[in-house]
Amino acid sequence: MRPIKEAMQPIKRECTVCRNLYDLHYSQDVASQRFCERKCYMELRKRHKGMRDYWILTVLRERGKLTAMQISNLLSGVKVKSSNRTVGNVLRLWASRGMVTCSRPSFKKPYTYQYISESLPGELVIQYAKT
Ligand SMILES: [Zn+2]
Numbered sequence: 001m002r003p004i005k006e007a008m009q010p011i012k013r014e015c016t017v018c019r020n021l022y023d024l025h026y027s028q029d030v031a032s033q034r035f036c037e038r039k040c041y042m043e044l045r046k047r048h049k050g051m052r053d054y055w056i057l058t059v060l061r062e063r064g065k066l067t068a069m070q071i072s073n074l075l076s077g078v079k080v081k082s083s084n085r086t087v088g089n090v091l092r093l094w095a096s097r098g099m100v101t102c103s104r105p106s107f108k109k110p111y112t113y114q115y116i117s118e119s120l121p122g123e124l125v126i127q128y129a130k131t
Pocket residue numbers: 015016017018019020035036037040
């Protein structure tokens with residue numbers, strides 16, 4: 001185990017919207033942890049379904065290959081809950097834009113999605129979603 005003092009040091013993180021590096025402090029709430037400041041968070045909030053798409057893409061990017069069901073389960077602890085079916089619909093749209101791949105080993109198996117875009121989830125939502 002690391003000493004508590006070291007563990008409490010802020011972590012450098014890249015903002016998902018503007019790519020600014022910022023210090024992640026442990027006192028911040030979970031929703032703000034991937035944003036440098038409130039302005040970038042509000043930019044996503046302004047978009048139609050922006051936070052929903054943002055969280056689905058973020059989970060996929062951070063966890064690797066996942067099915068819609070797995071993403072739906074991972075998001076059940078977050079404010080933006082999405083059903084298995086909604087996650088699948090959202091990701092098929094992002095796959096048609098070339099940001100995500102979508103494949104399944106056989107017709108009986110569920111689709112597995114993978115994040116392949118060079119852009120960050122926040123950048124994608126701001127690029128594509130309407131305000
Ligand atoms: Zn930012």
